[in-house]
Amino acid sequence: MKVSDLPVICLMGPTASGKTALAIALCQQLNAEIISVDSALVYRGMDIGTAKPTAAELTMAPHHLLDIRDPAGSYSAADFRQDALQLITDIHQRGKIPLLVGGTMLYFKALLEGISALPAADAAVRQQLEAEAREQGWAALHQQLANIDPVAAARIHPNDPQRINRALEVYRLTGQSLTKLTAEKTEPFPFSVHQFAIAPTDRAILHQRIAERFMLMLEQGFEQEVQWLRQRGDLHIDLPSIRCVGYRQMWQYLDGEHSYGQMVEKGIAATRQLAKRQLTWLRGWPNLHWLKSEAELNENLQAVLSSLS
Numbered sequence: 001m002k003v004s005d006l007p008v009i010c011l012m013g014p015t016a017s018g019k020t021a022l023a024i025a026l027c028q029q030l031n032a033e034i035i036s037v038d039s040a041l042v043y044r045g046m047d048i049g050t051a052k053p054t055a056a057e058l059t060m061a062p063h064h065l066l067d068i069r070d071p072a073g074s075y076s077a078a079d080f081r082q083d084a085l086q087l088i089t090d091i092h093q094r095g096k097i098p099l100l101v102g103g104t105m106l107y108f109k110a111l112l113e114g115i116s117a118l119p120a121a122d123a124a125v126r127q128q129l130e131a132e133a134r135e136q137g138w139a140a141l142h143q144q145l146a147n148i149d150p151v152a153a154a155r156i157h158p159n160d161p162q163r164i165n166r167a168l169e170v171y172r173l174t175g176q177s178l179t180k181l182t183a184e185k186t187e188p189f190p191f192s193v194h195q196f197a198i199a200p201t202d203r204a205i206l207h208q209r210i211a212e213r214f215m216l217m218l219e220q221g222f223e224q225e226v227q228w229l230r231q232r233g234d235l236h237i238d239l240p241s242i243r244c245v246g247y248r249q250m251w252q253y254l255d256g257e258h259s260y261g262q263m264v265e266k267g268i269a270a271t272r273q274l275a276k277r278q279l280t281w282l283r284g285w286p287n288l289h290w291l292k293s294e295a296e297l298n299e300n301l302q303a304v305l306s307s308l309s
Contacts, residue, residue: 014275037102071241077110105281149177
């Protein structure tokens, strides 16, 4: 069989749409292995607030790319593409089907469309930029970016230190703008792709699911999980891990910036905004087979199996 004929299944969808349950059911029907496509699930010790699959779920269907980074570190779309391509090859060699499941659409885009040959993160350059930001403010660094890469500056919000830092880091490491380098992509995805998206047909249903899941996280000990992360002493609110939805709001609550009620309200609102961004990506995504969250699990399972046959 040619590489281009080897199948890969992608199951996308907004947060709280029912991806995990359907993925596990698919694994039980197909000879498949799950590769997580989630920028939050990569972090160790961040289980409750990320809705990481439970031990029972992992027993039924082991997931790749969970718990592979310390929260003090970072994990880029380029890192994901490299890891996912290797895993896909390994899974195919075992005679199984790779099933990529998640809602980090940037990761899916990087995997399927290729990614720019950007330099790896450089701790020294990042620390220098953070020191400049403490002295001058991120607005000043955003202006620096506007001077060297107006296209990126127009796309990146002045209050987004993570992306400002990365864009300036790329320029200082290469002497070329992020915009120029991102125009030069790696090789496209070499496998045969079957793409599915699951989401509620009514936005109100998704909002209800998000609120219910956030409240369940609180009952399960989300506050204690974030307190444990804070006690480490080496984590802060501008890290990619702590900027994950829910964690940032809980961190601010524990810093005394919000009341408990405000934290709950802001955490749910941030998760809704995440889901909205995910759905915006999906609405413009080509070649998707749509599934309904409110449908019976077996109905969605059969729809996927029928599409694959």
